[in-house]
Amino acid sequence: MNAFRKYWYVVAQSDDLRDAPLAAVVLGESIVVWRQHDGQPVAMADRCLHRLARLSSGRISGGVLQCGYHGWCYDGSGRVCRVPSAGSDEGRRRPRRSLPFASCECDGYVYVRLDPESGALDDAAPLPMPHWNEPGWGHVRLVNRFAGNVADCIENFIDVPHTAFVHRGVFRDSRGERIQATVVRSAGRVHVRYRGEQSNLGPWTWFLNPRRTPVEHEDNYIRPNITCVRYRLSNGYGFVITSQAVPIDERNTLVYTDLAYRFGRFTRFAAPFVRRAGQKVIDQDLAILAEQGEVIAAHGRRFSVSPPDLIHLCVEDIRRAIARGDDPQCLPDKTFDIEFFV
Ligand code: FES
Ligand SMILES: [Fe+2]
Known part of the structure; x- marks a missing residue:
């Protein structure tokens, strides 16, 4: 089973x-x-x-x-x-x-x-969606079928370095900015808190963070198939991207993406823009994951590791424990720091 x-x-x-x-x-x-x-x-x-x-x-x-x-x-x-x-x-x-x-x-x-x-x-119950029906927050929901394995989708959704290449000019640009992060694997979850991000939010920086103050950014993985990415800005703005990756079979995954956002007085008008920008980013991920899925199908899953990939290894530990039939909450807790450049 x-x-x-x-x-x-x-x-x-x-x-x-x-x-x-x-x-x-x-x-x-x-x-x-x-x-x-x-x-x-x-x-x-x-x-x-x-x-x-x-x-x-x-x-x-x-x-x-x-x-x-x-x-x-x-x-x-x-x-x-x-x-x-x-x-x-x-x-x-x-x-x-x-x-x-x-x-x-x-x-x-x-x-x-x-x-x-x-x-x-x-x-015993599904995870409530962050800020669902909460006053002051807007919400957009997107559904996309990825031609990729569920584990590769999860990896992509909490992978910062790819944003500067797959989403170049849309999300981040590659400019060698140093980012540090603390990674915690505990209770069947992975939590990553990033430090050092300020202005590299692509063309949206002028709107999201015009004074270029430090950005609070955390990524979460919640077993077995949920990721939640949170950005908080000093002006009170924020957005949360929750992705539920539903495995159809070994090579296909249906992903439900919830985009919750708070943009002050602009929140009321933001839905069409959030929807369009969110779908544009997802379209780029659909393409790269389809490509990766084809190569994995032909050559197997032998990956190489750079510092930010240590986050993905923590997710893998948890998913392996589940696959073995173990309770992933029994894995020993683990905390470490990483440093990389975007
Ligand atoms: S009623 Fe005959 S197959 Fe369903
Ligand atoms: Fe992406």
């Missing part, structure tokens, strides 16, 4: 889950997600018990899910409650059931856990 199945993964946005079933794939498992009559989400294997048609191509009728092939109906507990070709009593006479996966909703996302057993106590 894949130990990553113990964790919560996004399978849909709440607003998209209305009167039709949706299909999702997590860790190779095809899932149908739908809403029953009381509004609760239900997630089941996306195959009909009858002749294995995809339930996601069926419809919701009278609060139950009906397969599109011969019309078998499933209630919210996964029980077959109606078999049209066998008369109205068939569901009661021969109980058949497709056991649903655990599902829940949090901050506009529908989550599923494939394995009923939780990874650890504090994984």
Whole structure:
């Protein structure tokens, strides 16, 4: 059993889950997600018990899910409650059931856990999205399918050096600025606090940090698939980028990106700009990760390490512990400093 199945993964946005079933794939498992009559989400294997048609191509009728092939109906507990070709009593006479996966909703996302057993106590609920519906903050949500492995996506989302090359002129420029950071691996998480960043925020510097005061920047990895990047500026502005990387299979990952921002009186108008800039940055990452994924598929994963890559090794330690079936919170704590140039 894949130990990553113990964790919560996004399978849909709440607003998209209305009167039709949706299909999702997590860790190779095809899932149908739908809403029953009381509004609760239900997630089941996306195959009909009858002749294995995809339930996601069926419809919701009278609060139950009906397969599109011969019309078998499933209630919210996964029980077959109606078999049209066998008369109205068939569901009661021969109980058949497709056991649903655990599902829940949090901050506009529908989550599923494939394995009923939780990874650890504090994984009992999904992580709330930072600043969701918080006064003074704006929020933009983006969804992108990466042609890359989940581990490579996670690495990219908390990798500072690539921003000066992949996102040159958009995010940072390569100018040899010294950056120091303290890295802490603890309780199944990695926390990195950067020091020394001031003005290298690309063309947005004039708006975000016109006085070029020191920028507070921290990156977080939260097992098994979440990264959270926070910038705080001395004028009270700030933005937080939370990425949930949902593994579809070994080579594809669906990424839900939450961009929370606070730009003072400009917050109200910023959504279209944040959306456009965020998608532009992600498009550049989509291209480089697709390229990297192709080469890894052909030649395997033998990497070389420079100082900032020590952060990625900490993430790898945690993901390896999960893969072994261990609780990553039992790894010994680790703290160290790194220095690099951007
Ligand atoms: S395959 Fe679903 S009802 Fe026949
Ligand atoms: Fe990037």
